[in-house]
Amino acid sequence: MQQSGFSVERSIAFLLGIVLLCWTGAVAPAMAQPLLPLHPIPLATLEMAMSKPLFSFSGKRPTNLGVTDGKLADCPGTPNCVNSQAPDTDVQHKIAPLSYTKSPTEAMTALKGVIQGMKRTQIIREDENYLYVEFTSALMGYVDDVEFLVDPSAKVIHVRSASRLGQSDLGVNRKRIEEIRAKFVQKNV
Template sequence: MVFAGKRPNNLGISNGKLASCPNSPNCVSSQSRDASHQIAPLIFTSTPEQAITNLKQIIESLPRTKIITESKDYLYAEFKSALLGFVDDVEFYLDRTANLIHVRSASRLGQSDLGVNRKRIETIRAKFQ
């Protein structure tokens, strides 16, 4: 667990927003304004309840994943890397009015994530569609 790092204290929803990405390239967010961190939100056509249930099932089906916090409009999960046990913090915020789920995926430690956070969200998106 050397590479797990400490759980950030800035997670969650604040004024309808997830935390901003740090300057390091190891974070993506659908609410980010800059191209290096920007990623599209998930779009749903089902009910919000079905969307969050579906998302939770996808997250639970992925390896080395643990859901930490869950509410009707928010999911927070930790994803652990296979090799060294690096932990990424991944958040999902359901926007009922826009039929979107905002996403934020960030590594706790290091600088580069070799695109892992972006790939993870795209994998979840592919399963979610």
């Protein structure tokens, strides 16, 4: 959307730059007047602009995802991955699966509802007992690959969440799975 020759994104970037300059003391707030008049931006437009990352460090989609012999892929040696099927001795990557009490179909429906209610998600693949979702970070556009696999005999949904790029994720993948778990439990599945 264009306004007076400036895009919404450029207007937001300009305002963020002024805020940063004021915050660091590089410019006094009185000097932080825009050179060109700014027009009011509707809230819905701001929300839409902020829903997309400013950068895109998405990397390439991994080729080792999916289910092999009833298991999700192992985590790499980096700390930016969690997996409920990791050995108990692998405390860096181990996380509990999601438990459910109703049918596997009801559990997957509830899980899909939780995921669709989260921001910057895209369901890539959905089967009866498997769900693969990409989560994109707000600022830098990093993509995490998250998989869910129903184990009907144990009444659990195994999870694997891994960053595509980098070494550390500052605990983001573990926090995301715990957030999903909390919302999933609220659905009384």
